Amino acid sequence: MTTVYQHGTLAQLMAKQMAGTITVGELLTHGDTGIGTLDGLDGEVIILNGDVYQADSTGAVNHITDKETTLPFASVHFDQPDISYQLPFNATTYQNLSSQLTEKQIDNVFSALKLHGHFTHVHVRVAPKQTKPYPSLLTVAQHQPEFETRDVQGTLVGYYAPAVFGGATAAGWHLHFLADDHKFAGHVLDFEADDMVGSLLIFDEFEQHLPIDNHDFRAMKQDMAGLQDGIEASEGGRK
Amino acid sequence: MTTVYQHGTLAQLMAKQMAGTITVGELLTHGDTGIGTLDGLDGEVIILNGDVYQADSTGAVNHITDKETTLPFASVHFDQPDISYQLPFNATTYQNLSSQLTEKQIDNVFSALKLHGHFTHVHVRVAPKQTKPYPSLLTVAQHQPEFETRDVQGTLVGYYAPAVFGGATAAGWHLHFLADDHKFAGHVLDFEADDMVGSLLIFDEFEQHLPIDNHDFRAMKQDMAGLQDGIEASEGGRK
Numbered sequence: 001m002t003t004v005y006q007h008g009t010l011a012q013l014m015a016k017q018m019a020g021t022i023t024v025g026e027l028l029t030h031g032d033t034g035i036g037t038l039d040g041l042d043g044e045v046i047i048l049n050g051d052v053y054q055a056d057s058t059g060a061v062n063h064i065t066d067k068e069t070t071l072p073f074a075s076v077h078f079d080q081p082d083i084s085y086q087l088p089f090n091a092t093t094y095q096n097l098s099s100q101l102t103e104k105q106i107d108n109v110f111s112a113l114k115l116h117g118h119f120t121h122v123h124v125r126v127a128p129k130q131t132k133p134y135p136s137l138l139t140v141a142q143h144q145p146e147f148e149t150r151d152v153q154g155t156l157v158g159y160y161a162p163a164v165f166g167g168a169t170a171a172g173w174h175l176h177f178l179a180d181d182h183k184f185a186g187h188v189l190d191f192e193a194d195d196m197v198g199s200l201l202i203f204d205e206f207e208q209h210l211p212i213d214n215h216d217f218r219a220m221k222q223d224m225a226g227l228q229d230g231i232e233a234s235e236g237g238r239k
Numbered sequence: 240m241t242t243v244y245q246h247g248t249l250a251q252l253m254a255k256q257m258a259g260t261i262t263v264g265e266l267l268t269h270g271d272t273g274i275g276t277l278d279g280l281d282g283e284v285i286i287l288n289g290d291v292y293q294a295d296s297t298g299a300v301n302h303i304t305d306k307e308t309t310l311p312f313a314s315v316h317f318d319q320p321d322i323s324y325q326l327p328f329n330a331t332t333y334q335n336l337s338s339q340l341t342e343k344q345i346d347n348v349f350s351a352l353k354l355h356g357h358f359t360h361v362h363v364r365v366a367p368k369q370t371k372p373y374p375s376l377l378t379v380a381q382h383q384p385e386f387e388t389r390d391v392q393g394t395l396v397g398y399y400a401p402a403v404f405g406g407a408t409a410a411g412w413h414l415h416f417l418a419d420d421h422k423f424a425g426h427v428l429d430f431e432a433d434d435m436v437g438s439l440l441i442f443d444e445f446e447q448h449l450p451i452d453n454h455d456f457r458a459m460k461q462d463m464a465g466l467q468d469g470i471e472a473s474e475g476g477r478k
Contacts (some may be wrong), residue, residue: 011403012347105457108251109449163463164250167403206447210348220345224402 002080003205004110004159005030008073010167012042013137014230015220018130020070021211024052028067033114035158035176036074038064041140042129044187046157046178053178055185057128057145061178075169076160077112077201079202080103084199087115093192097173103202108162110203113175115156116215117196122177123148124186141234147186154179156188156198161206167227170207170235241350242444243320243398244269246406247312252280252301252376254459256375257369259309260450263291266313267306269446272353274397274415275313277303280379281368283426285396286315287416290423292417294424296367296384300414302421314398314408316351316440326354334429336412340439346403352414354395356435361416361423363385380414380473393418394428395437400445404434406466426474
């Protein structure tokens with residue numbers, strides 16, 4: 001059994017529920033690799049080998065060592081290179097990522113991608129921390145810093161989700177990036193790489209955890225109309 | 240932790256994937272209570288206390304004892320009355336079910352409902368078994384037998400899912416019925432009951448299992464346009 005664990009939903013961020021509802025400590029019991037955001041939609045989280053990093057909206061990258069730090073939304077899994085497809089790529093861009101994986105037939109399943117190598121260009125955005133009363137994710141998405149870098153060694157990590165799970169999570173790709181020197185990171189809008197190795201892990205289980213003890217989550221009004229468009233506008237990278 | 244386990248998705252039935260991909264034996268390791276359908280969309284399954292019953296399209300109810308019987312789609316959980324809300328209802332209809340549960344704030348969470356008692360009226364439909372090449376769930380839904388009965392003792396069992404998970408599963412209520420004498424069962428379109436007791440169990444986890452080793456599932460084309468309308472037409476009871 002291979003499982004990707006998700007706490008919270010993208011839809012709940014659209015419905016203005018951005019308070020942290022799981023601790024880093026608890027999250028790490030479900031995986032050592034993944035992505036997310038901190039309490040208040042504070043930045044972009046990248047988890048590698050059980051270490052948690054956060055890109056903040058100033059462009060800085062912080063090592064999060066306090067296990068009591070909370071997150072409203074995160075996806076993690078245990079990296080299992082022995083049962084993953086090994087992926088040597090000579091040259092790859094976000095635009096042709098899916099087409100290079102066609103033979104793996106990933107359209108209808110959840111999978112994790114982890115690629116390390118040399119990137120000629122990486123373009124990210126970083127969500128800025130919000131305070132109560134929280135705005136919608138869509139409002140935040142319209143005002144968030146973007147950063148670009150060239151010629152950098154780093155790791156691309158994230159997930160592919162089938163279209164039918166859009167809303168609960170990001171349909172298609174949702175990738176974050178962390179430079180090896182920890183000086184650049186974020187939610188990937190675009191990339192070009194010329195030499196990468198890594199792995200694709202296909203999951204048979206999507207374990208969706210919800211913050212059922214959070215009063216605001218229980219009481220939220222989920223506006224379904226426009227949810228997909230809003231998420232696309234907020235979370236979309238190239239597909 | 241409270242978990243509802245689902246094998247397969249409603250969306251996959253819409254995409255003509257109706258072959259059984261989990262055995263009854265495997266399914267029962269994830270719960271002793273639930274609902275589903277057999278290989279080929281063959282009828283309506285009700286699981287109570289680890290016993291599996293199937294209403295078939297002739298209106299008969301069969302006790303499924305062969306653990307190798309397979310299902311393309313099913314949801315199960317372990318009944319846990321000690322941590323469930325106890326629900327005495329004097330008079331209830333499908334139409335006012337949600338309004339009677341307003342104070343439980345179930346809109347944004349997964350929950351299971353199990354109610355036993357006296358029903359003055361139950362109206363069900365039963366999916367007829369399909370053979371390959373499978374049609375769409377929507378096509379099947381347009382040609383399926385309906386049955387009604389009055390003055391019957393039985394159990395209503397099924398799930399509530401948040402709107403954002405519509406597609407993966409049925410948004411809102413998805414309830415099946417089994418008469419105590421095992422002579423009437425099916426997917427509930429409507430009911431009226433005058434004396435029921437039972438329980439509502441709220442889950443913090445939705446464990447979605449996918450048949451990743453099934454070639455047809457991996458290769459299916461999921462037509463997202465019209466999926467919600469198709470599911471509503473196929474699976475909707477009163478909401």
